[in-house]
Amino acid sequence: MEFSNAQPSLSLGFSTHMSSAPVTPTMADENMFRCSVSSSSSSSSSGVSVPLQLLDRKDEEVRVENGEVEYGEDEKFSILGHPMCLKRARDGSSFLPKNLPKRVFVESGIGGRRKSIPCWGNESMKVADPEIHEIMEKERQRQFRGIELIASENFVCKAVMEALGSHLTNKYSEGMPGARLYTGNQHIDQIELLCCERALAAFDLDSEKWGVNVQPYSCTSANFAVYTGLLLPSDRIMGLDSPSGGHLSHGYYTPSGKKVSAASIFFESLPYKVNPQTGYIDYDKLEEKALDFRPKILICGGSSYPREWDYARFRRIADKCGAILMCDMAHISGLVAAKECISPFDYCDVVTSTTHKSLRGPRGGIIFYRKGTRSRKHGEGNIHFDEDKINFAVFPALQGGPHNNHIAALAIALKQVATPEYKAYMQQVKKNAKALAFSLLRRKCRLVTGGTDNHLLLWDLTSLGLAGKNYEKVCEMCYITLNKCAIFGDSGAISPGGVRIGTPAMTSRGCLEADFETIADFLLRAAQITCIVQKEHGIMAKDFVKGLQNNKDISDLRNRVETFATQFAMPGFDI
Numbered sequence: 066m067e068f069s070n071a072q073p074s075l076s077l078g079f080s081t082h083m084s085s086a087p088v089t090p091t092m093a094d095e096n097m098f099r100c101s102v103s104s105s106s107s108s109s110s111s112g113v114s115v116p117l118q119l120l121d122r123k124d125e126e127v128r129v130e131n132g133e134v135e136y137g138e139d140e141k142f143s144i145l146g147h148p149m150c151l152k153r154a155r156d157g158s159s160f161l162p163k164n165l166p167k168r169v170f171v172e173s174g175i176g177g178r179r180k181s182i183p184c185w186g187n188e189s190m191k192v193a194d195p196e197i198h199e200i201m202e203k204e205r206q207r208q209f210r211g212i213e214l215i216a217s218e219n220f221v222c223k224a225v226m227e228a229l230g231s232h233l234t235n236k237y238s239e240g241m242p243g244a245r246l247y248t249g250n251q252h253i254d255q256i257e258l259l260c261c262e263r264a265l266a267a268f269d270l271d272s273e274k275w276g277v278n279v280q281p282y283s284c285t286s287a288n289f290a291v292y293t294g295l296l297l298p299s300d301r302i303m304g305l306d307s308p309s310g311g312h313l314s315h316g317y318y319t320p321s322g323k324k325v326s327a328a329s330i331f332f333e334s335l336p337y338k339v340n341p342q343t344g345y346i347d348y349d350k351l352e353e354k355a356l357d358f359r360p361k362i363l364i365c366g367g368s369s370y371p372r373e374w375d376y377a378r379f380r381r382i383a384d385k386c387g388a389i390l391m392c393d394m395a396h397i398s399g400l401v402a403a404k405e406c407i408s409p410f411d412y413c414d415v416v417t418s419t420t421h422k423s424l425r426g427p428r429g430g431i432i433f434y435r436k437g438t439r440s441r442k443h444g445e446g447n448i449h450f451d452e453d454k455i456n457f458a459v460f461p462a463l464q465g466g467p468h469n470n471h472i473a474a475l476a477i478a479l480k481q482v483a484t485p486e487y488k489a490y491m492q493q494v495k496k497n498a499k500a501l502a503f504s505l506l507r508r509k510c511r512l513v514t515g516g517t518d519n520h521l522l523l524w525d526l527t528s529l530g531l532a533g534k535n536y537e538k539v540c541e542m543c544y545i546t547l548n549k550c551a552i553f554g555d556s557g558a559i560s561p562g563g564v565r566i567g568t569p570a571m572t573s574r575g576c577l578e579a580d581f582e583t584i585a586d587f588l589l590r591a592a593q594i595t596c597i598v599q600k601e602h603g604i605m606a607k608d609f610v611k612g613l614q615n616n617k618d619i620s621d622l623r624n625r626v627e628t629f630a631t632q633f634a635m636p637g638f639d640i
C-alpha cells in the first residue's frame with residue numbers, strides 16, 4: 066500500500082495508544098530502521114498492542130535469529146518509492162534477537178576508542194572529501210588575493226572560526242536557557258547566557274531594561290520573528306524602500322505589485338523613500354505617509370544608506386501614529402557598539418541586527434527588545450508589546466534548535482567588540498570610508514548624498530554613462546568585489562546605476578587611509594576599462610561581456626590588485 070493510504074490507526078515511532086510499555090528502540094534497532102507500531106486492529110483481541118517491526122525488504126535475511134522472533138504476515142507498502150515490509154512479531158516480549166554483537170575493546174585509551182568509530186568519524190576534510198576541500202581552498206585563495214569591498218562582508222578571527230567548526234554543532238537545545246526541550250544542555254545554557262550577557266554589555270545596555278535573543282539564524286528571520294511576535298497577519302509595517310537603500314525583509318513588492326518579501330506577503334507594507342535629488346531620507350514625506358498608513362511597526366535602518374539616521378524624528382513619527390519603532394541596525398551595529406554613530410537604543414523599542422557585518426561575528430541574527438509588557442495606543446486599540454512574544458516567535462513559531470556553534474562564535478565576537486581595539490577598528494573603518502569618498506570626489510565622481518557618515522558609500526555611475534552591472538563585472542574580473550545598487554535618478558526611475566562600496570573587510574586586513582587612496586585608483590581604472598569596453602561592444606550585458614575575454618587592460622589591473630591585496634594578512638588563516 067502507499068504510505069499516504071496507511072491505516073490511520075498505525076502510529077510509527079510513537080506509543081501514545083499503547084496500553085503496554087512501549088518498546089524503546091536500542092542502538093542496535095537504529096541500524097535496522099525499526100520502530101514500534103501500534104495497531105488497533107492487531108491488538109483488538111487482547112487489548113494489548115503488539116509491537117511490529119518495520120524492515121526494509123533488503124534486510125529480510127537478518128530478521129530471524131535463533132528462531133526467537135517469528136513473523137506473521139507481511140504487509141507491503143512504499144515510502145517515497147522504497148518498497149517496505151511491515152513485519153509483525155507474535156511475541157512482543159521476544160522482539161529483539163538474543164545474540165547481538167558486543168563491542169570488545171582490545172586496546173585501551175584513545176587508540177582503542179578511535180577503532181570503535183570507523184574511518185568516517187576522524188578523517189580530515191582533505192581525505193574525506195577532496196572535492197569540497199579543493200573548492201574551499203580556491204575560495205580561501207580568492208579571499209586572500211582580492212580586494213573585498215562588499216559593505217556587508219567581513220573577515221572573522223580564528224577563534225570565531227574554531228567555535229563555528231566545533232562539537233557544539235552536535236547538540237539540540239530548543240527552548241531558552243534553563244527551559245530546553247532536551248536534557249544535557251547545562252553547558253549550552255552557560256554559553257547562551259554568556260552570549261546574551263556580552264551582547265548587552267557590547268551595546269552598553271541595562272539588563273533591567275533590555276532583553277536579547279541570540280538564536281535567530283539570520284537577520285531576515287530575526288525581523289520576521291519581530292513581526293510574528295508583535296503583529297497579526299495583515300497588520301501594517303513601514304520601512305525604507307529597497308531601491309532607496311532599505312532591506313527586503315522590511316517589506317518589498319515590485320512596481321507591478323508582485324510581493325517579493327515574506328514581510329509583504331503576510332503583512333501589509335508601505336515603503337518610504339529617499340529624496341531623489343539629495344539621496345537623504347525624505348522625513349516630511351515619511352511622516353505624511355505614516356500618518357495616513359498608520360503602520361503598527363515603523364522600521365528604520367537599511368542596507369545602503371551612507372548617512373546617519375534621525376532616530377529622534379522617527380520616534381516622533383512613530384509616537385504620532387502609535388507605532389512600535391524598530392531599528393534594523395544590521396549594517397551599522399559595529400559602529401553602534403563602538404559608539405561611532407548615534408545609538409538607536411536611545412529611541413527604539415526593538416533593535417535587530419546581523420552579527421556578521423561590521424560586528425565581525427559569525428553569520429546570524431540578534432534581537433534586542435525593551436523589557437516588560439507595554440501597550441502603545443494605536444488608533445482605536447492598543448498594541449501589546451510583550452517580550453515573551455518575541456522569544457516565542459523565534460522558537461517555537463519560526464525556528465527549531467538554535468545553532469549553538471554560532472552562538473558560541475557570537476559570544477567570542479562580542480567579547481572583542483567590547484575592547485578598545487575594536488573601537489579603534491571601527492574608527493578606522495570610518496576614516497577609510499571618508500578617505501575613499503574624498504579620493505573619488507576629488508576626481509569628480511558623484512557620490513549619493515555627496516559622501517558618507519559611516520562605513521559605506523554609494524557611487525553613482527550614471528554620470529559616467531556606466532551600467533552598475535558592467536562595472537561590477539569588470540571589478541570582479543580584476544579581483545575587486547563590490548555590488549551594484551540602485552540609484553534614484555531625478556525621474557525617480559530605478560536602475561542599478563551605481564555601486565555600493567564598504568570598508569569593514571579591508572580594514573580588518575589592516576588597510577589604512579593611504580591604502581584606500583590606492584584602492585580608489587584601482588576603482589577608477591576599472592571604470593575607465595568599463596567605459597572603453599562599453600564603447601567598443603555596447604552597454605547591453607550580452608554584448609559587453611564579449612569585450613572582457615583576453616582583455617589585456619583587465620589582466621594588468623588584476624595583477625596590480627593581487628600584488629596589493631596579498632601584502633595584507635588574512636584574519637583567521639594563513640596562506
Ligand SMILES: Cc1ncc(COP(=O)(O)O)c(C=O)c1O
Nearest residue numbers: 283284285312367368393395419
Ligand atoms: C539591513 C539589513 N537587514 C537584514 C539583512 C539580512 O540579513 P541576513 O542575511 O542575515 O538575513 C541585511 C543583509 O544584507 C541587511 O542589510
